[in-house]
Amino acid sequence: MLKLTNEGIKDKKAWEEKGYKLPSYDREKMIENTRKNPTWIHFGAGNIFRAFQANVCEKLLDEGVIDTGLIVAEGYDYEIIEKYNRPSDDLSILATLKADGTVEKKVIGSIAESCILDEENEKEIERLREIFRAPSLQIVSFTITEKGYKTRAYMDKVVGLLLERYKAGKLPVSVVSMDNCSHNGDKLKEAVLEIAGEWAAAGKCDADFSAYLQDASLVAFPLTMIDKITPRPDDTVKEMLKADGLENAEPIVTSKHTYVAPFVNAEETEYLVIEDKFPNGRAAYEKGGFIFTDRETVDKTERMKVCTCLNPLHTALAIFGCMLGYKTIHDEMDDADLKKLVTTLGKDEGMKVVVDPKVLSPQEFLDAVLTKRLPNPFMPDTPQRIACDTSQKLPIRFGETIKAYRKDSSLNTADLKVVALVIAGYLRYLEGIDDEGNAFEQSPDPLLDELKALSPEEVLKREDVFGVNLYEDDLAERAMELYKQMQGAGNIRKTIKSIV
Numbered sequence: 397m398l399k400l401t402n403e404g405i406k407d408k409k410a411w412e413e414k415g416y417k418l419p420s421y422d423r424e425k426m427i428e429n430t431r432k433n434p435t436w437i438h439f440g441a442g443n444i445f446r447a448f449q450a451n452v453c454e455k456l457l458d459e460g461v462i463d464t465g466l467i468v469a470e471g472y473d474y475e476i477i478e479k480y481n482r483p484s485d486d487l488s489i490l491a492t493l494k495a496d497g498t499v500e501k502k503v504i505g506s507i508a509e510s511c512i513l514d515e516e517n518e519k520e521i522e523r524l525r526e527i528f529r530a531p532s533l534q535i536v537s538f539t540i541t542e543k544g545y546k547t548r549a550y551m552d553k554v555v556g557l558l559l560e561r562y563k564a565g566k567l568p569v570s571v572v573s574m575d576n577c578s579h580n581g582d583k584l585k586e587a588v589l590e591i592a593g594e595w596a597a598a599g600k601c602d603a604d605f606s607a608y609l610q611d612a613s614l615v616a617f618p619l620t621m622i623d624k625i626t627p628r629p630d631d632t633v634k635e636m637l638k639a640d641g642l643e644n645a646e647p648i649v650t651s652k653h654t655y656v657a658p659f660v661n662a663e664e665t666e667y668l669v670i671e672d673k674f675p676n677g678r679a680a681y682e683k684g685g686f687i688f689t690d691r692e693t694v695d696k697t698e699r700m701k702v703c704t705c706l707n708p709l710h711t712a713l714a715i716f717g718c719m720l721g722y723k724t725i726h727d728e729m730d731d732a733d734l735k736k737l738v739t740t741l742g743k744d745e746g747m748k749v750v751v752d753p754k755v756l757s758p759q760e761f762l763d764a765v766l767t768k769r770l771p772n773p774f775m776p777d778t779p780q781r782i783a784c785d786t787s788q789k790l791p792i793r794f795g796e797t798i799k800a801y802r803k804d805s806s807l808n809t810a811d812l813k814v815v816a817l818v819i820a821g822y823l824r825y826l827e828g829i830d831d832e833g834n835a836f837e838q839s840p841d842p843l844l845d846e847l848k849a850l851s852p853e854e855v856l857k858r859e860d861v862f863g864v865n866l867y868e869d870d871l872a873e874r875a876m877e878l879y880k881q882m883q884g885a886g887n888i889r890k891t892i893k894s895i896v
Contacts, residue, residue, distance in 0.1 A: 397641045397642075397643050398410060398411055398414065398416075398640060398641045398642045398643060399643045400484045400485075400487050400488075400489065400503070400642065400643070400644070400658050401483075401484060401485045401487065402423070402424075402485040402487070404643075405418055405419075405487065405503060405505075410641075411503065414501075414640040414641065415501055415640075416489075416501045416502065416503055416640075417500075417501070417502045417503065418503050418505075419454065419457070419458065419503065419504075419505035419506075420458050421457045421458055421460075421505075423505045425463075426457060426463060426464065426465050426505075426506075426508060427465070427508040427509070429463050429464045430464040430465045430466075430467065430508035430509060431508065431509060433464060433530065433532040434464065434467055434527045434530050434532060434533050435462075435464045435532055435533060435534045435535065435679070436453075436464075436466050436467070436533075436534060436535040436537065437466070437467040437468075437469060437511075437527055437528075437533065437535070437536055437537075438466055438467070438468050438469070438535075438536075438537045438538070438539070439468075439469050439470075439471055439513070439536070439537070439538045439539075439540055439554065440468075440470070440471075440538055440539035440540040440544075441468045441469075441470040441476045441477060441481065441510065442476075442539060443626040443627075443628070443629075443660045443662070444539055444622070444624060444626045444662075445468065445539050446488045446490070446504065446507075446660045447490055447624060447626045447660040447662035448622070448624045448626070448662075448666055448668065449466065449537070449539075449574070449668075450466055450468075450488065450504050450506050450507055451490055451502070451504055451506075452668075452681060452684035452685060452686065453465055453466050453506035453684070454502070454504050454505065454506040455683075455684045455685075456679065456680075456681070456683060456684045457505075457506055459683070461679065461680055461683050461684075462679045464508070465505075465506040465507060465508040466506055466507050466508060467507075467508060467509045467510070467511060467527060468481070468486075468507050468509075468510050468511070469510070469511040469512070469513050469524060470510070470511070470512060470513065471512075471513030471540070471550045471553060471554070472540070472544070472547075472550065472652070473650050473652045473654045474512045474514060475648075475650035475651060475652070475654070475656075476650065476654060476656050477510045477511070477512050478512075479648050479650065479656070480648055480656045480657075480658065481507070481510040482510060483644075484658055486505075486507040486508065486509065486510050487503060487504065487505055487507075488503070488504045488507070488658065488659070488660065489501065489502070489503055489504070489637065489642075489658055489659035489660070490502045490503075490504050490659070490660055490662065491633045491636075491637070491659050491660065491661045491662070492661075492662060492663070492664050493633075493661055493662065493663060493664075493772065493774035493775055494664050494772075494774065495664075495768045495769075495771075495772045495774070497773075497774060499633070499636065499774070500664075501637075501640075511523055511524055511527075513550070513553050513554075515553060515556075524557055525557065525560045528557045528558065528560045528561045528564075529560055529561065529563075529564040529567075531564075531567055533561070533567070533569055533676065534569065534570060534674060534676045534677055534678050534679075535569070535570050535572055535674070535678065536557075536558075536569055536570070536571045536572065537571075537572040537573070537574050538572070538573050538574060538575060538584065539574050539575055539622075540575065541575055541577075542575055542577040542580070542583065542788070543785075544575075545573075545583050545584055545586075545587040546587070548591075551587050551588070551591055552591060554588070555588055555591045555592055555595070558571070558588065558592075558609065558615075559592075559595075559601055559605060562602070562604075562605050562608045562609075566608050566614055567614075567676070568613070568614045568615065568675035568676040569614075569615060569616075569675065569676055570615075570616045570617075570618060570673060570674045570675060570676065570678070571584060571585070571588070571615060571616065571617050572617075572618055572620060572670070573617070573620060574620050574622050574668065575622070576622055576623075578698060578702060578792050579619060579695075579698075580619060580620060581617040581618050581619040581620065581671065582617070582619070584617055585609075585617035588609060588617075589606060589609060589610065592605050592606045592609055593606055612673065612675070613675055614675055615675065616673035616674065616675055617673075618670055618671035618672070618673040618674075618691075618694075619670075619671045619691055619694040619695060619698070620668060620669065620670045620671065620694060621667065621668070621669040621694055621697040621698040621701060622667070622668050623665075623666065623667040623668075623701055623706065624662060624663065624665070624666040624667070625662065625663045625665075625769065625775060625777055626660060626661075626662040626663075627661065627662075627775065627776050627777040627778070627781065628655050628781070629647050629655065629656075629657035629659060629660065629661060630661050630776040632776065633659060633661045634646070634647065634657065634659070637658075637659055642658070642659075644658060645657070645658060645659070661775075661776070663769060663772060663775050665764060665768070665769055666685065667687070667697075667701075667756065668685070668686045668687065669686075669687040669689060669693070669694050669697045669698075669753075669755065669756070670686055670687065670688050670689070670694065671688075671689070671690065671691045671694045672688040672689060672690070687755055687756075689755055693753050693754065693755055696751045696752070696753035696754075697753040697755065697756055699750075699751050699796070700750055700751060700752070700753055700756065700758050700761065701761070702792050702793060702796075703746070703749075703750075703792060703793065703796040703797055703800075704742065704746035704747060704749070704750040704758065704762070704797070705742060705746070705750070705758055705761045705762040705765060706761075706762075706765050706769075707789065707792070707793045708741060708742070708746060708793040708794060708797070708818075709738040709741060709742055709765060709766075709770065710725075710782050711782065711783075711786060711789055711790070711793050711794075711818070712737060712738055712741055712814070712818045712821075713725055713728050713729075713734060713738060713770070713779055713782070714779040714780075714782035714783040714786065714839075715779075715783065715786065715818060715821045715822055715825050716728075716734060716737070716779075716821055716888070716892065717734075717778075717779025717780075717783075718779050718780060718783055718825060718830070718836060718838070718839070719821070719824065719825060719830045719831050719836070719888050720734075720830070720831055720888065720889065721830060721831070721832070722779055723778055723779075723780075724776055724777065724778055724779075725770055725775070725777045725778065725779060725782070726770065726771055726772055726773045726775060726777075728770075728779065729770045729771040730771070733889065733892050733893055733896060734892070735766075736896040737814060737817070737892060737895075737896045738766070738770070739766055740813075740814050740896055741814040741815070741818070742762050742765070742766065743762065743766075744814075745797065745811065745812055745813070745814055745815060746797055747759070747762070748801075748807060749797055749800035749801060749804065749807070780839050781839070783825075783838070783839035783841075784839045784840050784841065785839075785840070785841050785842065786822065786825075786839070786841055787841050787842070787843040787844070787847060787861050788841070788842065788843075790819075790822065790861055790862055790863065791860070791861065791862060791863025791864075792863065794815055794818065794819070794862065794863070795862050795863020795864045796863065797812070797815060798812065798815065798862075798863070798864045798866075798871065799863070799864055802864075802868070802869070809869050809870075809871055810869075810870065812871070813895050814895065814896065815871075816871055816874045816875045816878060817875075817878055817891070817892065817895045817896075819856075819862065819866070819871070819875040820874075820875040820876070820877075820878035820879040820881075820882060820891070821882070821888070823852045823855060823856070823875065823876075823879040824879055824882045824883075824888060825838065826838075826844075826847055826848050826852075826855065827848075828848070830888075831885065831886060831887070831888040831889055832885055832886075833884075833885040843861070847861070852876060852879055853876065856872045856875060856876065857872075878891055878895070881894070
């Protein structure tokens, strides 16, 4: 049997015979170095962190570029740490699912320590305070979703730890959002400063604490653009690992309904573009694939991905996939109508207003999305997962394209035929009835109940949902007409065919 613990991976022959790559560095020494001189702590012990950031550090540890690993902290679901991380000695398995059907299996050992952001547990919170008081600390990063920055209970604890760093001598640090949302660093900074300002007004902290947080030479909040598809752990991968003899391969479902397994399955493609602002220095993470650049370029890469080359395509597939009965994105890409829909959306409509960031080619990025990433049959991503929080995604993924068309006198929003189709599809999705006339469960969304209670015409008036006034031209009228065409069994498919 293969046991995913420090003791278990000492049986190198057993692991390697099954095709696993093991850490080649002295992990005990790495853990000792990290505990004494922490350089990077990450909040959010989820799949993308384990598949991406932890793997980059794994590569650099293997190559001798760095000698300290990562510390991970979980502030929402403590059971992830208690039931998975610590019983596995913070080890994890990364199963990289390649488009050619091969699977690369790797034991990730770069996580040196796992912490719980629980102020009621004095031992746990004091360890976190020690880490934040360490002069060596360079990076405090996050993948807690955009909603996490709006969660006051979570952010109060984070700001309390930054206050510890301020009290320790105004020590420099970079506070980095690595969440998949627009202008992520600005949103994180806004959340932190709001709390610090309230605390200062209430006399809970030194008035200079806010000044410290706003001094870019001491505390930076860089922008980032992250891109890597990491679906929930897949049963096919689980069975493969069980066949290898992996102990405890079954996923754990926590009381907060977090789905955690000893492995992460992810695509091979990954991008992390970071504004290069690190007041306390940083390691050469570019050797692991991170792209460091200026603020304007990060913004361009984020707009390229979120507004044109990936996210709008994902949302279109999510909306129509739910209504056409699909359970995986790659199956949707075998559907000629849906493939043509997203190809037209990206290449014909979105590419006209894309901003080229230079560090990544929009055309090459989009081609990879259409020909390799979305159709990858070994990536078990679902339209239902991607449909979560759609009302929060539409303003950026489609509203920005509409704005760009309206701003450019050489373009006409009348040419946004697929964009209008997706808007109409969203109206139809809100009904919760699929193309066969059967009810389906819509994905979680903070505005779902509110929007379902409105008429389609009222939904189209919501500038907060679409990011623009759809009645400024004929977009609302065209979307409404397409929505009407989608009524009745089989008419969603017929409407798609009529447009693409």
